[in-house]
Amino acid sequence: MEQFSGYSIHEPTSISSLSVDAQGLQNQIDQLSGFSDAPAPAVTRVLYTHKDVLARRYVKNLMGIAGLSVREDAVGNIFGRWDGSEPELAAVATGSHIDAIPYSGKYDGVVGVLGAIEAINVLKRSGFKPRRPLEVILFTSEEPTRFGISCLGSRLLSGSENLANTLKTITDSQNISFLDAARSAGYAKDENDLSSVFLKKGTYSAFVELHIEQGPILEDEGISIGIVTAIAAPASLRVEFEGNGGHAGAVLMPNRNDAGLAAAELALAVEKHVLESGSIDTVGTVGILELHPGAINSIPSKSHIEIDTRDIDEERRNQVIDKIHETAIRITKTRGVKLSGFHVINQDPPAPSDEAVINAMETATKELNLTSKLMISRAYHDSLFMARVSPMGMIFIPCYKGYSHKPEEFSSIEDMSNGVKVLAFTLAKLSLQ
Amino acid sequence: MEQFSGYSIHEPTSISSLSVDAQGLQNQIDQLSGFSDAPAPAVTRVLYTHKDVLARRYVKNLMGIAGLSVREDAVGNIFGRWDGSEPELAAVATGSHIDAIPYSGKYDGVVGVLGAIEAINVLKRSGFKPRRPLEVILFTSEEPTRFGISCLGSRLLSGSENLANTLKTITDSQNISFLDAARSAGYAKDENDLSSVFLKKGTYSAFVELHIEQGPILEDEGISIGIVTAIAAPASLRVEFEGNGGHAGAVLMPNRNDAGLAAAELALAVEKHVLESGSIDTVGTVGILELHPGAINSIPSKSHIEIDTRDIDEERRNQVIDKIHETAIRITKTRGVKLSGFHVINQDPPAPSDEAVINAMETATKELNLTSKLMISRAYHDSLFMARVSPMGMIFIPCYKGYSHKPEEFSSIEDMSNGVKVLAFTLAKLSLQ
Ligand SMILES: [Mn+2]
Ligand SMILES: [Mn+2]
Ligand SMILES: [Mn+2]
Ligand SMILES: [Mn+2]
Numbered sequence: 001m002e003q004f005s006g007y008s009i010h011e012p013t014s015i016s017s018l019s020v021d022a023q024g025l026q027n028q029i030d031q032l033s034g035f036s037d038a039p040a041p042a043v044t045r046v047l048y049t050h051k052d053v054l055a056r057r058y059v060k061n062l063m064g065i066a067g068l069s070v071r072e073d074a075v076g077n078i079f080g081r082w083d084g085s086e087p088e089l090a091a092v093a094t095g096s097h098i099d100a101i102p103y104s105g106k107y108d109g110v111v112g113v114l115g116a117i118e119a120i121n122v123l124k125r126s127g128f129k130p131r132r133p134l135e136v137i138l139f140t141s142e143e144p145t146r147f148g149i150s151c152l153g154s155r156l157l158s159g160s161e162n163l164a165n166t167l168k169t170i171t172d173s174q175n176i177s178f179l180d181a182a183r184s185a186g187y188a189k190d191e192n193d194l195s196s197v198f199l200k201k202g203t204y205s206a207f208v209e210l211h212i213e214q215g216p217i218l219e220d221e222g223i224s225i226g227i228v229t230a231i232a233a234p235a236s237l238r239v240e241f242e243g244n245g246g247h248a249g250a251v252l253m254p255n256r257n258d259a260g261l262a263a264a265e266l267a268l269a270v271e272k273h274v275l276e277s278g279s280i281d282t283v284g285t286v287g288i289l290e291l292h293p294g295a296i297n298s299i300p301s302k303s304h305i306e307i308d309t310r311d312i313d314e315e316r317r318n319q320v321i322d323k324i325h326e327t328a329i330r331i332t333k334t335r336g337v338k339l340s341g342f343h344v345i346n347q348d349p350p351a352p353s354d355e356a357v358i359n360a361m362e363t364a365t366k367e368l369n370l371t372s373k374l375m376i377s378r379a380y381h382d383s384l385f386m387a388r389v390s391p392m393g394m395i396f397i398p399c400y401k402g403y404s405h406k407p408e409e410f411s412s413i414e415d416m417s418n419g420v421k422v423l424a425f426t427l428a429k430l431s432l433q
Numbered sequence: 434m435e436q437f438s439g440y441s442i443h444e445p446t447s448i449s450s451l452s453v454d455a456q457g458l459q460n461q462i463d464q465l466s467g468f469s470d471a472p473a474p475a476v477t478r479v480l481y482t483h484k485d486v487l488a489r490r491y492v493k494n495l496m497g498i499a500g501l502s503v504r505e506d507a508v509g510n511i512f513g514r515w516d517g518s519e520p521e522l523a524a525v526a527t528g529s530h531i532d533a534i535p536y537s538g539k540y541d542g543v544v545g546v547l548g549a550i551e552a553i554n555v556l557k558r559s560g561f562k563p564r565r566p567l568e569v570i571l572f573t574s575e576e577p578t579r580f581g582i583s584c585l586g587s588r589l590l591s592g593s594e595n596l597a598n599t600l601k602t603i604t605d606s607q608n609i610s611f612l613d614a615a616r617s618a619g620y621a622k623d624e625n626d627l628s629s630v631f632l633k634k635g636t637y638s639a640f641v642e643l644h645i646e647q648g649p650i651l652e653d654e655g656i657s658i659g660i661v662t663a664i665a666a667p668a669s670l671r672v673e674f675e676g677n678g679g680h681a682g683a684v685l686m687p688n689r690n691d692a693g694l695a696a697a698e699l700a701l702a703v704e705k706h707v708l709e710s711g712s713i714d715t716v717g718t719v720g721i722l723e724l725h726p727g728a729i730n731s732i733p734s735k736s737h738i739e740i741d742t743r744d745i746d747e748e749r750r751n752q753v754i755d756k757i758h759e760t761a762i763r764i765t766k767t768r769g770v771k772l773s774g775f776h777v778i779n780q781d782p783p784a785p786s787d788e789a790v791i792n793a794m795e796t797a798t799k800e801l802n803l804t805s806k807l808m809i810s811r812a813y814h815d816s817l818f819m820a821r822v823s824p825m826g827m828i829f830i831p832c833y834k835g836y837s838h839k840p841e842e843f844s845s846i847e848d849m850s851n852g853v854k855v856l857a858f859t860l861a862k863l864s865l866q
Contacts, residue, residue, distance in 0.1 A: 103726040108680075144729055214683035234682065236729055247837040248718035248741040249665065249812035250647035253707060260719055261704055264697035271694055274686060285681035286693055287729045289722060293536040296577055296669055296720045296739040298838040306729040308681040379682035404680040405731040
């Protein structure tokens with residue numbers, strides 16, 4: 001424990017009393033990273049797998065120890081509640097995710113869940129009593145790994161009828177339905193209609209998420225806290241080409257309709273169209289490219305690629321998507337392949353942070369004597385969807401070289417401790433408003 | 434049964450007596466295709482899997498019914514022998530493979546194994562007695578699917594010390610060693626040194642393989658039989674790039690070292706360098722392209738591609754390989770990625786057919802009144818390696834649109850029947866020489 005003042009406060013501005021058990025938090029992060037399907041230091045934790053269920057149990061246990069009352073919804077969003085002096089008021093919420101894409105790291109999302117529970121502990125130790133209730137949320141499946149849907153839990157909380165319908169029929173790559181997978185983890189037991197998850201309007205007066213930056217800016221500039229003013233607009237696409245396949249030795253080059261080369265061309269075109277935007281804020285990535293049948297001596301007869309593109313400017317991002325579509329069509333002509341699928345999986349607008357939440361975060365960093373910077377989030381987060389049903393804000397902390405989604409992901413104990421203090425202060429402040 | 438003359442001959446030139454049970458052969462092909470890990474009409478039968486073991490049992494049973502004495506070597510090459518009137522003479526052999534790459538068809542290889550057993554039955558029914566012994570061979574793993582090594586069985590039979598050593602340590606993508614896999618299928622029981630498989634020089638006086646063309650020429654030109662004069666020179670490469678990976682939203686474009694785009698560029702360069710050769714006979718294929726970690730929101734940190742290239746001109750093929758290597762190195766510079774692997778898995782010379790075997794095949798087609806054509810095999814076969822230890826020849830039959838390595842692969846009953854007759858006649862002729 002860094003420091004423990006030993007006396008109670010009733011105002012969050014009594015800063016000296018905000019003592020973070022930083023080593024305890026680090027230990028919890030290390031323990032949680034053990035629930036993984038990849039060997040350490042890599043983490044793989046996919047929605048509703050055995051490891052995910054064990055990790056959820058670990059978090060619920062910590063919520064219980066912190067004195068929070070725990071509730072889960074039909075898709076496994078987990079809520080830990082601390083009732084305030086006026087429990088009928090809209091609560092102030094915080095939280096993030098604990099799922100991890102294959103071979104990633106242990107801080108993405110996790111800092112915002114375990115850090116939030118520690119922020120509650122900090123406030124309790126300080127003697128603080130909230131007016132509005134405080135809630136810690138663990139969101140189900142922020143990562144799109146298993147069902148191709150990002151921010152599944154928060155998207156559903158935000159009231160997406162579209163998603164509630166999709167979840168009735170969707171399956172993973174092993175052909176396991178979402179509902180079967182959810183049931184195997186103990187959720188959606190007697191429910192086919194998941195609209196029970198939708199939050200009532202006005203459930204939360206504010207939502208704040210603590211997260212590693214996933215970019216190099218804070219570290220480069222030696223700044224402790226990033227105050228997020230908006231989240232970039234993300235979109236994702238799934239594209240399928242179909243050609244004729246055949247034997248790699250016997251089919252001569254002019255007779256080929258190679259679906260794999262069509263995919264390779266499109267992957268390079270994604271990069272080209274993103275760069276053509278001329279803006280540093282436009283990004284595009286081909287993270288998945290699969291060939292069928294996938295044998296060295298077989299010309300690919302099918303290919304499947306998944307594209308992620310984002311921008312702080314929604315219109316500019318949509319222009320990139322249009323160009324990618326045009327190029328995909330051009331490739332079908334030059335290569336004699338079929339564009340058997342071009343699906344926009346999601347195409348979300350950007351989300352601005354709330355003025356009052358920004359003010360609370362700025363006040364916190366000032367009172368805590370921490371350096372801070374207003375910034376854009378280029379990665380999206382559950383906050384993107386919580387912004388649809390609540391005033392929203394995000395707190396960023398530095399991470400090593402901006403690395404994320406790989407085993408080298410790292411945030412220092414000190415940076416995490418600063419983030420937890422700012423979060424605790426911000427929650428306290430917002431709970432009194 | 435097409436026809437059955439009912440009287441014996443002692444010369445293979447008594448053509449009217451060569452009666453093929455073509456429907457029986459088709460039924461066997463259909464039955465064998467049932468031993469598959471993919472749903473019909475696709476076939477997936479990978480070395481030493483349960484389905485492969487069942488298929489091998491099926492073939493050994495047919496060999497037994499045909500009156501052949503069955504022997505297996507340490508890697509599972511299967512030999513069915515019909516002793517001639519002079520059993521001490523070098524035998525005449527025929528055969529092919531029954532393994533099938535993922536999602537392929539039921540004729541590739543299988544026609545040359547089940548057709549060979551039927552050719553023996555044809556000769557037995559005709560009353561023919563061989564002078565030299567006749568042997569039917571089922572070669573282990575012609576396809577490189579599991580261990581990345583093509584023509585594993587025939588390559589080892591041809592005396593490859595290099596392969597005998599490699600097999601001691603090699604593993605599949607699931608990290609199962611070759612030796613453990615072989616043992617699980619009942620082979621290599623007490624052996625670590627697989628040089629026991631090597632054929633003694635002079636074991637065979639000739640080897641003939643019956644195979645579908647895997648190209649469109651015979652069908653297009655309406656010709657029944659292709660007489661192969663040479664097999665093209667195949668080579669295969671395994672290439673690995675390594676970049677920095679990272680989050681698809683957070684890492685800006687100028688800061689990326691995308692290993693996936695490096696692979697996409699190299700795949701397109703393979704096509705370009707092949708076309709630059711200016712020869713229709715040069716082909717190159719990227720059948721495998723894998724990204725790590727393979728998540729839509731993760732920049733690929735590693736990529737793995739496998740390249741197959743072939744030519745009837747060995748030197749021209751090697752120039753293509755050199756250019757691919759140069760381009761891979763150039764890509765590392767432009768993209769800031771590492772070329773963490775560039776392995777030539779195999780790089781085999783072409784193999785010419787033997788004059789005497791060609792003559793026997795030509796005589797057979799003439800006596801049978803079948804149209805024929807001298808041709809090159811652009812696909813490689815176990816014959817490529819048998820040519821190192823025996824005079825070699827190959828008989829091609831037409832296949833639908835030249836399709837192979839996909840479920841639509843097809844050869845008509847009549848074309849297979851013609852192939853079996855030519856094979857039977859050729860074996861008989863060679864056994865008397
Ligand atoms: Mn993430
Ligand atoms: Mn995250
Ligand atoms: Mn094949
Ligand atoms: Mn074959």
